[in-house]
Every structure is written in C-alpha cells, then in structure tokens.
Amino acid sequence: MKKSLYAVLSLMVVVLLSAFFLPEHAGEQTEKRFFGALPSLFYMENGGEEAPENDGITLDVYLTEEGKLRSIPLEEYTAGVVAAETPMNYHAEALNAQAVAARSYALYKSKWYSGEGCLSHPEADVCSSPGCCQGYVPPDDDIYKNAIKAAKDTENLIVTFRNHPIRALYHACSGGHTENAENVFSEALAYLRGVPSPGEEGHLRYENSVKMHISELEEAFLGDENIIFLMDYPVSEQIEILSQSDTGRVMDVRIGLTKISGTEFRQKLNLDSTNFLMEFNDEEAIVTFLTKGYGHGVGLSQAGAQAMALEGKTFEEILSYYYSGVSVQSADAIIEKEVVSKA
Numbered sequence: 001m002k003k004s005l006y007a008v009l010s011l012m013v014v015v016l017l018s019a020f021f022l023p024e025h026a027g028e029q030t031e032k033r034f035f036g037a038l039p040s041l042f043y044m045e046n047g048g049e050e051a052p053e054n055d056g057i058t059l060d061v062y063l064t065e066e067g068k069l070r071s072i073p074l075e076e077y078t079a080g081v082v083a084a085e086t087p088m089n090y091h092a093e094a095l096n097a098q099a100v101a102a103r104s105y106a107l108y109k110s111k112w113y114s115g116e117g118c119l120s121h122p123e124a125d126v127c128s129s130p131g132c133c134q135g136y137v138p139p140d141d142d143i144y145k146n147a148i149k150a151a152k153d154t155e156n157l158i159v160t161f162r163n164h165p166i167r168a169l170y171h172a173c174s175g176g177h178t179e180n181a182e183n184v185f186s187e188a189l190a191y192l193r194g195v196p197s198p199g200e201e202g203h204l205r206y207e208n209s210v211k212m213h214i215s216e217l218e219e220a221f222l223g224d225e226n227i228i229f230l231m232d233y234p235v236s237e238q239i240e241i242l243s244q245s246d247t248g249r250v251m252d253v254r255i256g257l258t259k260i261s262g263t264e265f266r267q268k269l270n271l272d273s274t275n276f277l278m279e280f281n282d283e284e285a286i287v288t289f290l291t292k293g294y295g296h297g298v299g300l301s302q303a304g305a306q307a308m309a310l311e312g313k314t315f316e317e318i319l320s321y322y323y324s325g326v327s328v329q330s331a332d333a334i335i336e337k338e339v340v341s342k343a
C-alpha cells in the first residue's frame, strides 16, 4: 500500500513538473499525450487495480452508465466495443473486421484526428451509448476472450480513405442490401455506398413483424408538437410512406399534416429498421410493421461479415467489400504523418 502511494506521489510530481516544460502553445496531440498519463493515477487510487499499459493512443471515453469520463488505451477500448457490439460466437475474421471498424470509428471521432468528439459529451472522444457513439463494456471477463483476441490480432489497424480514418458505421443485419449513407443520415460519404449483402437469411432479425395498437402508435408521437394529426380521420389514412430508397428503406413518411424522415419514424416506434411495410387493420385498430434487417443498414453488416467469414474471406476482404475504395493500414503511421504536417 505504501509502495503504491509512493508511486502515485512520484508520478504526480513528474506530471506537474512536465507541465512547466510544455510549450506555451502546445498542440492538441501534445496535450493528449500529456493528460493520457493521469487516468492511470485515478485507477490506482480507486481500488488499487493494475494500471493498464499506456504507451500508445488513449481515448477519453464517457461511460454512460457510470456517468464518468475515463481515459482508455485504444486497444482495450477496441476489445470492449467488439465485446459490447458483436455476438461472441461469430467467426474470428468477422470479429477482426468488427475490431478494425470499431477502432476506425473511434479515431474518426477522436481529437487525435481532428474529429468532433462525442456530440452528447463534448469533453469525450466517444461515449459508450450505442445510440450515440459505440457500445463498450470492460473486456475483462472470460466470455469476452474472442473480442480481446480480435483486438490483438488486428492491433493498430484502421480503415482509411484518402489517408484518414473513416466513419466506419456498422449494423447488425442489412436485410440483404446495405444502404447509401445519404438515404439514412444527412451526409453522403464516398465510402458508405450500398452493396448487396448475401447470406444474412439466418440472422434472427433478417425479417420481423411487430403488431401495435393504433393508440400505441399515436402515443409515440404525442409529445412531438411538430406532428399534427387530423381530427376525425382514421390513423390508417394519416400515415403514408412518401418515398423509399432503391433498397426499399423508407426515407419519408407523412403523418397527418407533417412529413418526417424514415429514420425518425423508426426511432419513435422502435422498429428494427427503416426497411418496413405497414398493414392496417381498422376493425381491430391494429397496425403490423413488417421489417427487414436490424439497424440503420449503412456500412458493414455484421451478419454479412459473418457470412463472408464462413466462406473463407479475410477481415481485409470483408472491410474492403462493405467500405468502398478504402485501405487498411496502421493508425500509428497516419498519426505520425498528421503530427509532422501540423508542425
């Protein structure tokens, strides 16, 4: 105990002294490397756990459930995302592809690469909410050993486009075809183009049907003052699909007098995907949603990656298939280039 207290105090002295020798206008990269040493201290104070190795990139991760910001070494973070986001019984090459995608997405968001960070928690590079950034669980349990292996086997590798980490979006199951980014989100990205995604039929959510009472549907939109239902008209006549993409995903829906995006409609009703059809039964006041796929459908399909892996494809082949015109390379190599070009 005394020994660890001594180690903590010595480290604090070193950290404080270093501050005086930092250049007055230290660049972002310098600041990140400097503050990267601090979380190890908190680690030792809060329970005496072994501090993780920290000789590379660290990310400031906002842990949503704990409500805490923690600095996590990139490789530990990558394993934790694979653990949280992927079925652990997937093929090793599918998990490897997921690890590289998770690492790329985090670095794309991070301040290391001039990213904007987490939109909900500006002090963080990413948060652990799957709806905002990426899910994360500490990968310290034996059940996550495949996730740790995937991070190790792909150490430091990221997907790049024009030498920059990509916004490596991914989802559970595309329903047979992935989607162009602009049909789901507002921006079009050259590497996020829809491609056929065969072999997903075995996924549990490849097709799904959800029955909902009309009152539930109305309730979902009650709090939204922008949505105006028409008086005295049945709901079945007030909800209409206005436009769909080539892959069948709903892009715009009319509700009463209002037009909303398919993505917003999906979120409000918690549907599996925007690839849906509606069947109304006015007599029973029931609507049935028939959905295809699970998730937003953009970028890498995990179910499709699994199908490719079972066919003998490597993680590089999987990544190059789902992200158009990209390269797979070491994160370190590009960081050095960016630092040099900023100097």
Ligand SMILES: [Zn+2]
Pocket (backbone or CB within 6 Å): 118, 119, 120, 121, 126, 127, 128, 129, 132, 133, 134
């Ligand atoms: Zn976030």
